[in-house]
Amino acid sequence: MRADPQQDPATFWEAFYLTRRTSSNGRATAALQRIAADLTPGLSLDLGASHGDDVIWLARQGWQARGCDISDTAIARARTRAADEGLEHRAQFERCDLSAAFPQGAFDLITALYLQSPVALARAAILAQAAARLRPGGHLLVLSHAAPPPWSPEATPSTIFPTLAEDLAAIGAPAPGLEVLEARIVTRPGRGPDGAEAMLEDNLVLIRRRPVEETGSLCRSA
Ligand SMILES: C[S@@+](CC[C@H](N)C(=O)[O-])C[C@H]1O[C@@H](n2cnc3c(N)ncnc32)[C@H](O)[C@@H]1O
Incomplete structure:
Protein backbone atom coordinates (compact mmCIF):
# COMPACT_ATOMS: atom_id res chain seq x y z
CA MET A 1 0.00 0.00 0.00
CA ARG A 2 1.46 3.38 -0.97
CA ALA A 3 1.06 6.19 1.56
CA ASP A 4 -0.28 9.55 0.47
CA PRO A 5 2.71 11.87 1.06
CA GLN A 6 0.28 14.73 1.77
CA GLN A 7 -1.29 12.93 4.72
CA ASP A 8 -0.94 14.49 8.16
CA PRO A 9 1.99 12.65 9.87
CA ALA A 10 0.23 12.18 13.22
CA THR A 11 -2.85 10.75 11.49
CA PHE A 12 -0.74 8.47 9.29
CA TRP A 13 1.33 7.00 12.13
CA GLU A 14 -1.59 6.65 14.50
CA ALA A 15 -3.45 4.66 11.83
CA PHE A 16 -0.30 2.63 11.21
CA TYR A 17 -0.07 1.55 14.84
CA LEU A 18 -3.81 1.03 15.28
CA THR A 19 -4.29 -1.08 12.18
CA ARG A 20 -1.04 -2.66 11.08
CA ARG A 21 1.39 -3.25 13.87
CA THR A 22 -0.24 -4.14 17.12
CA SER A 23 2.64 -6.01 18.71
CA SER A 24 6.36 -5.58 19.13
CA ASN A 25 9.01 -8.29 18.83
CA GLY A 26 10.49 -6.95 22.10
CA ARG A 27 14.07 -7.09 20.79
CA ALA A 28 16.48 -4.17 20.82
CA THR A 29 18.21 -3.17 17.60
CA ALA A 30 21.39 -5.24 17.18
CA ALA A 31 23.55 -2.27 16.15
CA LEU A 32 22.46 -0.38 19.27
CA GLN A 33 23.34 -3.34 21.48
CA ARG A 34 26.82 -3.52 19.94
CA ILE A 35 27.51 0.21 20.30
CA ALA A 36 26.00 0.69 23.78
CA ALA A 37 28.15 -2.16 25.12
CA ASP A 38 31.12 0.25 25.01
CA LEU A 39 29.34 3.23 26.58
CA THR A 40 28.87 4.30 30.18
CA PRO A 41 25.12 4.53 30.90
CA GLY A 42 23.76 8.06 31.26
CA LEU A 43 20.76 9.92 29.87
CA SER A 44 19.52 8.70 26.48
CA LEU A 45 16.83 9.80 24.03
CA ASP A 46 15.31 7.66 21.27
CA LEU A 47 13.70 9.59 18.40
CA GLY A 48 10.67 7.77 16.94
CA ALA A 49 10.65 5.22 19.75
CA SER A 50 7.68 3.17 18.52
CA HIS A 51 6.75 0.49 21.11
CA GLY A 52 9.86 1.22 23.14
CA ASP A 53 11.96 -1.90 22.53
CA ASP A 54 15.21 0.06 22.35
CA VAL A 55 14.39 2.43 25.24
CA ILE A 56 13.39 -0.43 27.53
CA TRP A 57 16.53 -2.36 26.63
CA LEU A 58 18.70 0.68 27.45
CA ALA A 59 16.86 1.09 30.77
CA ARG A 60 17.66 -2.55 31.58
CA GLN A 61 21.35 -1.76 30.94
CA GLY A 62 21.25 1.06 33.50
CA TRP A 63 20.46 4.05 31.30
CA GLN A 64 17.96 6.73 32.25
CA ALA A 65 16.22 6.20 28.94
CA ARG A 66 13.70 8.47 27.26
CA GLY A 67 11.79 7.92 24.05
CA CYS A 68 9.41 10.03 22.03
CA ASP A 69 7.07 9.33 19.17
CA ILE A 70 4.30 11.08 17.26
CA SER A 71 1.84 8.19 17.81
CA ASP A 72 -0.19 8.24 21.04
CA THR A 73 -0.92 4.55 20.61
CA ALA A 74 2.76 3.62 20.28
CA ILE A 75 3.61 5.72 23.35
CA ALA A 76 0.81 4.15 25.41
CA ALA A 83 5.55 -0.60 33.67
CA ASP A 84 5.11 -4.37 33.19
CA GLU A 85 8.85 -4.71 33.77
CA GLY A 86 8.86 -2.27 36.70
CA LEU A 87 11.00 0.11 34.61
CA GLU A 88 8.61 3.07 34.41
CA HIS A 89 11.06 5.34 36.26
CA ARG A 90 14.03 4.43 34.05
CA ALA A 91 12.21 4.10 30.68
CA GLN A 92 10.05 7.13 30.03
CA PHE A 93 8.04 8.05 26.97
CA GLU A 94 6.52 11.23 25.68
CA ARG A 95 4.44 12.15 22.70
CA CYS A 96 6.25 14.56 20.35
CA ASP A 97 6.25 15.88 16.84
CA LEU A 98 9.94 16.12 16.10
CA SER A 99 9.29 18.15 12.96
CA ALA A 100 7.84 20.86 15.19
CA ALA A 101 9.90 20.70 18.39
CA PHE A 102 12.78 18.71 19.88
CA PRO A 103 12.43 17.34 23.44
CA GLN A 104 14.07 19.40 26.17
CA GLY A 105 17.46 18.47 27.54
CA ALA A 106 20.97 17.40 26.63
CA PHE A 107 21.87 13.72 26.29
CA ASP A 108 24.73 11.23 26.53
CA LEU A 109 23.20 9.09 23.78
CA ILE A 110 20.65 10.00 21.12
CA THR A 111 19.34 7.34 18.77
CA ALA A 112 17.44 7.77 15.50
CA LEU A 113 16.70 4.18 14.48
CA TYR A 114 14.88 3.95 11.17
CA LEU A 115 13.47 7.45 11.73
CA GLN A 116 12.05 7.47 8.20
CA SER A 117 8.58 8.28 7.03
CA PRO A 118 6.58 8.14 3.77
CA VAL A 119 4.80 11.31 4.96
CA ALA A 120 6.29 14.65 5.97
CA LEU A 121 9.24 14.46 8.37
CA ALA A 122 11.88 17.18 8.81
CA ARG A 123 14.56 14.52 9.16
CA ALA A 124 17.63 16.61 8.33
CA ALA A 125 16.63 19.36 10.77
CA ILE A 126 15.90 16.74 13.45
CA LEU A 127 19.35 15.15 13.03
CA ALA A 128 20.98 18.60 13.21
CA GLN A 129 19.10 19.27 16.45
CA ALA A 130 20.13 15.88 17.81
CA ALA A 131 23.81 16.64 17.22
CA ALA A 132 23.39 19.99 18.96
CA ARG A 133 21.86 18.30 22.01
CA LEU A 134 24.74 15.91 22.69
CA ARG A 135 26.55 16.40 25.95
CA PRO A 136 30.36 16.53 25.69
CA GLY A 137 31.46 12.94 25.08
CA GLY A 138 27.90 12.04 24.01
CA HIS A 139 27.05 9.82 21.05
CA LEU A 140 24.50 10.04 18.24
CA LEU A 141 23.56 6.79 16.48
CA VAL A 142 21.62 7.07 13.23
CA LEU A 143 20.53 3.86 11.55
CA SER A 144 18.36 3.95 8.45
CA HIS A 145 17.05 1.68 5.74
CA ALA A 146 19.37 2.29 2.78
CA ALA A 147 16.82 1.00 0.26
CA PRO A 148 13.33 -0.51 0.20
CA PRO A 149 13.17 -4.27 0.90
CA PRO A 150 12.99 -6.49 -2.18
CA TRP A 151 9.46 -7.63 -1.29
CA SER A 152 7.99 -4.11 -1.46
CA PRO A 153 10.11 -1.98 -3.79
CA GLU A 154 7.14 0.24 -4.71
CA ALA A 155 5.72 0.75 -1.23
CA THR A 156 7.72 3.78 -0.21
CA PRO A 157 8.94 6.87 -2.04
CA SER A 158 12.66 6.70 -2.86
CA THR A 159 13.15 10.11 -1.21
CA ILE A 160 12.93 8.60 2.27
CA PHE A 161 16.15 6.63 1.85
CA PRO A 162 19.01 8.96 2.79
CA THR A 163 22.61 8.35 1.75
CA LEU A 164 25.43 8.31 4.28
CA ALA A 165 26.65 11.61 2.84
CA GLU A 166 23.21 13.19 3.27
CA ASP A 167 22.98 12.09 6.90
CA LEU A 168 26.49 13.38 7.65
CA ALA A 169 25.65 16.68 5.96
CA ALA A 170 22.46 17.00 8.01
CA ILE A 171 24.36 16.31 11.22
CA GLY A 172 27.15 18.69 10.24
CA ALA A 173 29.93 16.15 10.74
CA PRO A 174 32.81 15.84 10.69
CA ALA A 175 33.43 19.17 12.43
CA PRO A 176 35.93 20.28 15.08
CA GLY A 177 33.54 19.28 17.87
CA LEU A 178 31.93 16.27 16.15
CA GLU A 179 33.89 13.11 15.47
CA VAL A 180 32.61 10.54 12.98
CA LEU A 181 33.28 7.14 14.61
CA GLU A 182 31.43 5.09 11.97
CA ALA A 183 29.78 5.90 8.65
CA ARG A 184 29.15 2.75 6.64
CA ILE A 185 26.60 0.42 5.15
CA VAL A 186 25.83 -2.65 7.25
CA THR A 187 23.72 -5.68 6.38
CA ARG A 188 21.25 -7.68 8.41
CA PRO A 189 18.91 -10.56 7.65
CA GLY A 190 15.26 -9.66 7.03
CA ARG A 191 12.06 -11.57 6.40
CA GLY A 192 9.16 -10.36 4.24
CA PRO A 193 5.43 -10.78 4.92
CA ASP A 194 5.31 -14.02 2.85
CA GLY A 195 8.34 -15.46 4.68
CA ALA A 196 10.87 -14.56 1.97
CA GLU A 197 14.33 -13.89 3.38
CA ALA A 198 16.87 -11.34 2.17
CA MET A 199 19.91 -9.46 3.37
CA LEU A 200 18.94 -5.83 3.91
CA GLU A 201 21.25 -2.83 3.82
CA ASP A 202 21.24 -0.11 6.47
CA ASN A 203 23.18 3.14 6.69
CA LEU A 204 24.92 3.43 10.04
CA VAL A 205 26.33 6.70 11.32
CA LEU A 206 27.89 7.03 14.77
CA ILE A 207 28.97 10.47 15.95
CA ARG A 208 30.65 11.58 19.15
CA ARG A 209 30.69 15.11 20.52
CA ARG A 210 34.27 15.66 21.59
CA PRO A 211 34.82 16.61 25.22
CA VAL A 212 36.09 20.17 25.64
CA GLU A 213 39.59 18.99 26.56
CA GLU A 214 39.92 17.35 23.13
CA THR A 215 38.75 20.39 21.15
CA GLY A 216 41.24 22.71 22.85
CA SER A 217 40.81 26.25 24.04
CA LEU A 218 39.36 28.85 21.70
CA CYS A 219 41.94 31.30 23.04
CA ARG A 220 45.63 31.22 22.27
CA SER A 221 47.55 30.82 25.51
CA ALA A 222 49.92 33.67 26.33
C1 LIG B 1 9.97 3.47 10.64
S1 LIG B 1 9.38 3.70 12.28
C2 LIG B 1 10.78 3.21 13.27
C3 LIG B 1 10.40 2.90 14.67
C4 LIG B 1 11.52 2.35 15.58
N1 LIG B 1 12.52 3.35 15.89
C5 LIG B 1 12.16 1.13 15.02
O1 LIG B 1 13.38 1.06 14.96
O2 LIG B 1 11.43 0.21 14.65
C6 LIG B 1 9.39 5.46 12.41
C7 LIG B 1 8.84 5.98 13.74
O3 LIG B 1 8.94 7.40 13.76
C8 LIG B 1 7.77 7.94 14.29
N2 LIG B 1 7.59 9.28 13.74
C9 LIG B 1 7.32 9.61 12.47
N3 LIG B 1 7.23 10.94 12.33
C10 LIG B 1 7.48 11.47 13.55
C11 LIG B 1 7.55 12.81 14.07
N4 LIG B 1 7.33 13.87 13.29
N5 LIG B 1 7.83 12.97 15.38
C12 LIG B 1 8.05 11.91 16.20
N6 LIG B 1 8.00 10.63 15.76
C13 LIG B 1 7.73 10.42 14.45
C14 LIG B 1 6.66 6.97 13.87
O4 LIG B 1 5.50 7.05 14.65
C15 LIG B 1 7.38 5.64 13.98
O5 LIG B 1 7.22 5.06 15.25
Missing part, protein backbone atom coordinates in the same frame (compact mmCIF):
# COMPACT_ATOMS: atom_id res chain seq x y z
CA ARG A 77 1.99 0.64 24.50
CA ALA A 78 5.60 1.53 25.32
CA ARG A 79 4.61 2.91 28.73
CA THR A 80 2.60 -0.21 29.52
CA ARG A 81 5.50 -2.46 28.56
CA ALA A 82 7.95 -0.45 30.70
Whole structure:
Protein backbone atom coordinates (compact mmCIF):
# COMPACT_ATOMS: atom_id res chain seq x y z
CA MET A 1 0.00 0.00 0.00
CA ARG A 2 1.46 3.38 -0.97
CA ALA A 3 1.06 6.19 1.56
CA ASP A 4 -0.28 9.55 0.47
CA PRO A 5 2.71 11.87 1.06
CA GLN A 6 0.28 14.73 1.77
CA GLN A 7 -1.29 12.93 4.72
CA ASP A 8 -0.94 14.49 8.16
CA PRO A 9 1.99 12.65 9.87
CA ALA A 10 0.23 12.18 13.22
CA THR A 11 -2.85 10.75 11.49
CA PHE A 12 -0.74 8.47 9.29
CA TRP A 13 1.33 7.00 12.13
CA GLU A 14 -1.59 6.65 14.50
CA ALA A 15 -3.45 4.66 11.83
CA PHE A 16 -0.30 2.63 11.21
CA TYR A 17 -0.07 1.55 14.84
CA LEU A 18 -3.81 1.03 15.28
CA THR A 19 -4.29 -1.08 12.18
CA ARG A 20 -1.04 -2.66 11.08
CA ARG A 21 1.39 -3.25 13.87
CA THR A 22 -0.24 -4.14 17.12
CA SER A 23 2.64 -6.01 18.71
CA SER A 24 6.36 -5.58 19.13
CA ASN A 25 9.01 -8.29 18.83
CA GLY A 26 10.49 -6.95 22.10
CA ARG A 27 14.07 -7.09 20.79
CA ALA A 28 16.48 -4.17 20.82
CA THR A 29 18.21 -3.17 17.60
CA ALA A 30 21.39 -5.24 17.18
CA ALA A 31 23.55 -2.27 16.15
CA LEU A 32 22.46 -0.38 19.27
CA GLN A 33 23.34 -3.34 21.48
CA ARG A 34 26.82 -3.52 19.94
CA ILE A 35 27.51 0.21 20.30
CA ALA A 36 26.00 0.69 23.78
CA ALA A 37 28.15 -2.16 25.12
CA ASP A 38 31.12 0.25 25.01
CA LEU A 39 29.34 3.23 26.58
CA THR A 40 28.87 4.30 30.18
CA PRO A 41 25.12 4.53 30.90
CA GLY A 42 23.76 8.06 31.26
CA LEU A 43 20.76 9.92 29.87
CA SER A 44 19.52 8.70 26.48
CA LEU A 45 16.83 9.80 24.03
CA ASP A 46 15.31 7.66 21.27
CA LEU A 47 13.70 9.59 18.40
CA GLY A 48 10.67 7.77 16.94
CA ALA A 49 10.65 5.22 19.75
CA SER A 50 7.68 3.17 18.52
CA HIS A 51 6.75 0.49 21.11
CA GLY A 52 9.86 1.22 23.14
CA ASP A 53 11.96 -1.90 22.53
CA ASP A 54 15.21 0.06 22.35
CA VAL A 55 14.39 2.43 25.24
CA ILE A 56 13.39 -0.43 27.53
CA TRP A 57 16.53 -2.36 26.63
CA LEU A 58 18.70 0.68 27.45
CA ALA A 59 16.86 1.09 30.77
CA ARG A 60 17.66 -2.55 31.58
CA GLN A 61 21.35 -1.76 30.94
CA GLY A 62 21.25 1.06 33.50
CA TRP A 63 20.46 4.05 31.30
CA GLN A 64 17.96 6.73 32.25
CA ALA A 65 16.22 6.20 28.94
CA ARG A 66 13.70 8.47 27.26
CA GLY A 67 11.79 7.92 24.05
CA CYS A 68 9.41 10.03 22.03
CA ASP A 69 7.07 9.33 19.17
CA ILE A 70 4.30 11.08 17.26
CA SER A 71 1.84 8.19 17.81
CA ASP A 72 -0.19 8.24 21.04
CA THR A 73 -0.92 4.55 20.61
CA ALA A 74 2.76 3.62 20.28
CA ILE A 75 3.61 5.72 23.35
CA ALA A 76 0.81 4.15 25.41
CA ARG A 77 1.99 0.64 24.50
CA ALA A 78 5.60 1.53 25.32
CA ARG A 79 4.61 2.91 28.73
CA THR A 80 2.60 -0.21 29.52
CA ARG A 81 5.50 -2.46 28.56
CA ALA A 82 7.95 -0.45 30.70
CA ALA A 83 5.55 -0.60 33.67
CA ASP A 84 5.11 -4.37 33.19
CA GLU A 85 8.85 -4.71 33.77
CA GLY A 86 8.86 -2.27 36.70
CA LEU A 87 11.00 0.11 34.61
CA GLU A 88 8.61 3.07 34.41
CA HIS A 89 11.06 5.34 36.26
CA ARG A 90 14.03 4.43 34.05
CA ALA A 91 12.21 4.10 30.68
CA GLN A 92 10.05 7.13 30.03
CA PHE A 93 8.04 8.05 26.97
CA GLU A 94 6.52 11.23 25.68
CA ARG A 95 4.44 12.15 22.70
CA CYS A 96 6.25 14.56 20.35
CA ASP A 97 6.25 15.88 16.84
CA LEU A 98 9.94 16.12 16.10
CA SER A 99 9.29 18.15 12.96
CA ALA A 100 7.84 20.86 15.19
CA ALA A 101 9.90 20.70 18.39
CA PHE A 102 12.78 18.71 19.88
CA PRO A 103 12.43 17.34 23.44
CA GLN A 104 14.07 19.40 26.17
CA GLY A 105 17.46 18.47 27.54
CA ALA A 106 20.97 17.40 26.63
CA PHE A 107 21.87 13.72 26.29
CA ASP A 108 24.73 11.23 26.53
CA LEU A 109 23.20 9.09 23.78
CA ILE A 110 20.65 10.00 21.12
CA THR A 111 19.34 7.34 18.77
CA ALA A 112 17.44 7.77 15.50
CA LEU A 113 16.70 4.18 14.48
CA TYR A 114 14.88 3.95 11.17
CA LEU A 115 13.47 7.45 11.73
CA GLN A 116 12.05 7.47 8.20
CA SER A 117 8.58 8.28 7.03
CA PRO A 118 6.58 8.14 3.77
CA VAL A 119 4.80 11.31 4.96
CA ALA A 120 6.29 14.65 5.97
CA LEU A 121 9.24 14.46 8.37
CA ALA A 122 11.88 17.18 8.81
CA ARG A 123 14.56 14.52 9.16
CA ALA A 124 17.63 16.61 8.33
CA ALA A 125 16.63 19.36 10.77
CA ILE A 126 15.90 16.74 13.45
CA LEU A 127 19.35 15.15 13.03
CA ALA A 128 20.98 18.60 13.21
CA GLN A 129 19.10 19.27 16.45
CA ALA A 130 20.13 15.88 17.81
CA ALA A 131 23.81 16.64 17.22
CA ALA A 132 23.39 19.99 18.96
CA ARG A 133 21.86 18.30 22.01
CA LEU A 134 24.74 15.91 22.69
CA ARG A 135 26.55 16.40 25.95
CA PRO A 136 30.36 16.53 25.69
CA GLY A 137 31.46 12.94 25.08
CA GLY A 138 27.90 12.04 24.01
CA HIS A 139 27.05 9.82 21.05
CA LEU A 140 24.50 10.04 18.24
CA LEU A 141 23.56 6.79 16.48
CA VAL A 142 21.62 7.07 13.23
CA LEU A 143 20.53 3.86 11.55
CA SER A 144 18.36 3.95 8.45
CA HIS A 145 17.05 1.68 5.74
CA ALA A 146 19.37 2.29 2.78
CA ALA A 147 16.82 1.00 0.26
CA PRO A 148 13.33 -0.51 0.20
CA PRO A 149 13.17 -4.27 0.90
CA PRO A 150 12.99 -6.49 -2.18
CA TRP A 151 9.46 -7.63 -1.29
CA SER A 152 7.99 -4.11 -1.46
CA PRO A 153 10.11 -1.98 -3.79
CA GLU A 154 7.14 0.24 -4.71
CA ALA A 155 5.72 0.75 -1.23
CA THR A 156 7.72 3.78 -0.21
CA PRO A 157 8.94 6.87 -2.04
CA SER A 158 12.66 6.70 -2.86
CA THR A 159 13.15 10.11 -1.21
CA ILE A 160 12.93 8.60 2.27
CA PHE A 161 16.15 6.63 1.85
CA PRO A 162 19.01 8.96 2.79
CA THR A 163 22.61 8.35 1.75
CA LEU A 164 25.43 8.31 4.28
CA ALA A 165 26.65 11.61 2.84
CA GLU A 166 23.21 13.19 3.27
CA ASP A 167 22.98 12.09 6.90
CA LEU A 168 26.49 13.38 7.65
CA ALA A 169 25.65 16.68 5.96
CA ALA A 170 22.46 17.00 8.01
CA ILE A 171 24.36 16.31 11.22
CA GLY A 172 27.15 18.69 10.24
CA ALA A 173 29.93 16.15 10.74
CA PRO A 174 32.81 15.84 10.69
CA ALA A 175 33.43 19.17 12.43
CA PRO A 176 35.93 20.28 15.08
CA GLY A 177 33.54 19.28 17.87
CA LEU A 178 31.93 16.27 16.15
CA GLU A 179 33.89 13.11 15.47
CA VAL A 180 32.61 10.54 12.98
CA LEU A 181 33.28 7.14 14.61
CA GLU A 182 31.43 5.09 11.97
CA ALA A 183 29.78 5.90 8.65
CA ARG A 184 29.15 2.75 6.64
CA ILE A 185 26.60 0.42 5.15
CA VAL A 186 25.83 -2.65 7.25
CA THR A 187 23.72 -5.68 6.38
CA ARG A 188 21.25 -7.68 8.41
CA PRO A 189 18.91 -10.56 7.65
CA GLY A 190 15.26 -9.66 7.03
CA ARG A 191 12.06 -11.57 6.40
CA GLY A 192 9.16 -10.36 4.24
CA PRO A 193 5.43 -10.78 4.92
CA ASP A 194 5.31 -14.02 2.85
CA GLY A 195 8.34 -15.46 4.68
CA ALA A 196 10.87 -14.56 1.97
CA GLU A 197 14.33 -13.89 3.38
CA ALA A 198 16.87 -11.34 2.17
CA MET A 199 19.91 -9.46 3.37
CA LEU A 200 18.94 -5.83 3.91
CA GLU A 201 21.25 -2.83 3.82
CA ASP A 202 21.24 -0.11 6.47
CA ASN A 203 23.18 3.14 6.69
CA LEU A 204 24.92 3.43 10.04
CA VAL A 205 26.33 6.70 11.32
CA LEU A 206 27.89 7.03 14.77
CA ILE A 207 28.97 10.47 15.95
CA ARG A 208 30.65 11.58 19.15
CA ARG A 209 30.69 15.11 20.52
CA ARG A 210 34.27 15.66 21.59
CA PRO A 211 34.82 16.61 25.22
CA VAL A 212 36.09 20.17 25.64
CA GLU A 213 39.59 18.99 26.56
CA GLU A 214 39.92 17.35 23.13
CA THR A 215 38.75 20.39 21.15
CA GLY A 216 41.24 22.71 22.85
CA SER A 217 40.81 26.25 24.04
CA LEU A 218 39.36 28.85 21.70
CA CYS A 219 41.94 31.30 23.04
CA ARG A 220 45.63 31.22 22.27
CA SER A 221 47.55 30.82 25.51
CA ALA A 222 49.92 33.67 26.33
C1 LIG B 1 9.97 3.47 10.64
S1 LIG B 1 9.38 3.70 12.28
C2 LIG B 1 10.78 3.21 13.27
C3 LIG B 1 10.40 2.90 14.67
C4 LIG B 1 11.52 2.35 15.58
N1 LIG B 1 12.52 3.35 15.89
C5 LIG B 1 12.16 1.13 15.02
O1 LIG B 1 13.38 1.06 14.96
O2 LIG B 1 11.43 0.21 14.65
C6 LIG B 1 9.39 5.46 12.41
C7 LIG B 1 8.84 5.98 13.74
O3 LIG B 1 8.94 7.40 13.76
C8 LIG B 1 7.77 7.94 14.29
N2 LIG B 1 7.59 9.28 13.74
C9 LIG B 1 7.32 9.61 12.47
N3 LIG B 1 7.23 10.94 12.33
C10 LIG B 1 7.48 11.47 13.55
C11 LIG B 1 7.55 12.81 14.07
N4 LIG B 1 7.33 13.87 13.29
N5 LIG B 1 7.83 12.97 15.38
C12 LIG B 1 8.05 11.91 16.20
N6 LIG B 1 8.00 10.63 15.76
C13 LIG B 1 7.73 10.42 14.45
C14 LIG B 1 6.66 6.97 13.87
O4 LIG B 1 5.50 7.05 14.65
C15 LIG B 1 7.38 5.64 13.98
O5 LIG B 1 7.22 5.06 15.25
